[in-house]
Amino acid sequence: MKxxxxxxxxxxxxxxxxxxxxxxxxxxxxxxxxxxxxIFLHVPCAETxxxxxxxxxxxxxxxxxxxxxxxxxxxxxxxEVGLAFTTACLVTGxxxxxxxxxxWWTWDARLTSTAVLWLLYVAYLLLRSLIEEPERxxxxxxxxxxxxxxDVPLVFGSIRWWRTQHPQPVIMGGPGSGLDPTMKxxxxxxxxxxxxxxxxxxxxxxxxxxxxxDLDIVRREMETA
Amino acid sequence: xxxxxxxxxxxxxxxxxxxxYYLTVARRAAxxxxxxxxxxxxxxxNK
Numbered sequence: 001m002k003x004x005x006x007x008x009x010x011x012x013x014x015x016x017x018x019x020x021x022x023x024x025x026x027x028x029x030x031x032x033x034x035x036x037x038x039i040f041l042h043v044p045c046a047e048t049x050x051x052x053x054x055x056x057x058x059x060x061x062x063x064x065x066x067x068x069x070x071x072x073x074x075x076x077x078x079x080e081v082g083l084a085f086t087t088a089c090l091v092t093g094x095x096x097x098x099x100x101x102x103x104w105w106t107w108d109a110r111l112t113s114t115a116v117l118w119l120l121y122v123a124y125l126l127l128r129s130l131i132e133e134p135e136r137x138x139x140x141x142x143x144x145x146x147x148x149x150x151d152v153p154l155v156f157g158s159i160r161w162w163r164t165q166h167p168q169p170v171i172m173g174g175p176g177s178g179l180d181p182t183m184k185x186x187x188x189x190x191x192x193x194x195x196x197x198x199x200x201x202x203x204x205x206x207x208x209x210x211x212x213x214d215l216d217i218v219r220r221e222m223e224t225a
Numbered sequence: 226x227x228x229x230x231x232x233x234x235x236x237x238x239x240x241x242x243x244x245x246y247y248l249t250v251a252r253r254a255a256x257x258x259x260x261x262x263x264x265x266x267x268x269x270x271n272k
Contacts, residue, residue: 008247015240019236023232033227033228034227034228034229034232035227035228035229035231035232037232038231038232038235041235041236041239042235045239080246081246084242084243084246087242088238088239088242088243091235091238091239091242092235092238092239095231095234095235095238096231096235098231099227099228099231197243200247201243201246201247201250204247204250204251204254205250207254208250208253208254208257211254211257211258211261212257214261215257215260215261215264218261218264218265218268219264221268222264222267222268222271
């Protein structure tokens with residue numbers, strides 16, 4: 001418990017350092033002004049969300065193959081955490097879009113595929129809440145999770161494959177794309193606390209699911225006693 | 226410093242989402258821990 005509190009404090013410190021870097025170290029964008037600084041929050045949230053869904057996918061595939069409850073616990077933990085990061089991404093995006101594009105939202109390929117991704121993982125969690133029997137719940141949600149993951153490469157590729165209102169990629173983009181070196185360094189630095197936060201949230205959520213597993217065992221013992 | 230409010234709003238809302246989520250996980254864990262203890266105690270009493 002003490003270790004977790006220390007790690008949580010470390011994550012908070014990292015988040016504060018990232019905010020400092022985003023506000024005071026990164027130079028102001030010549031065209032967008034200060035509002036572009038949302039990139040240091042929006043992009044790390046988006047990338048960490050996609051990474052969480054990848055972890056969920058790994059847990060789902062492993063559960064289908066091994067039928068070990070621990071993989072199911074990992075799957076649901078990662079799905080919830082991914083949803084938290086994607087929600088933050090979907091909220092910060094429009095706040096940035098309004099002053100720059102003049103609109104809060106548009107149904108282009110990137111925004112639409114991200115909104116669909118959010119809905120798919122909400123459905124994943126809803127599905128779990130509808131099935132009582134643990135093994136059946138784990139298997140059906142794992143199969144649904146594998147299906148839901150199909151949208152992740154679509155989100156990643158949407159700004160590479162189609163013309164979108166959303167900007168083209170600034171990292172791993174085509175020729176002529178990219179960021180000022182200081183901005184790029186700050187962006188990578190800002191991703192670190194998000195990854196640390198992802199680990200913290202996933203660990204806490206995994207422990208909760210493990211406890212739920214213990215509770216199911218005790219309940220079954222009581223029923224047979 | 227045009228639109229600085231938007232930047233602050235984005236940071237506050239995003240951090241708020243993570244904080245509230247962490248809080249809900251901690252609350253759910255505390256409630257489960259309590260329930261688990263109760264069940265374990267009643268199981269021990271019945272044995």
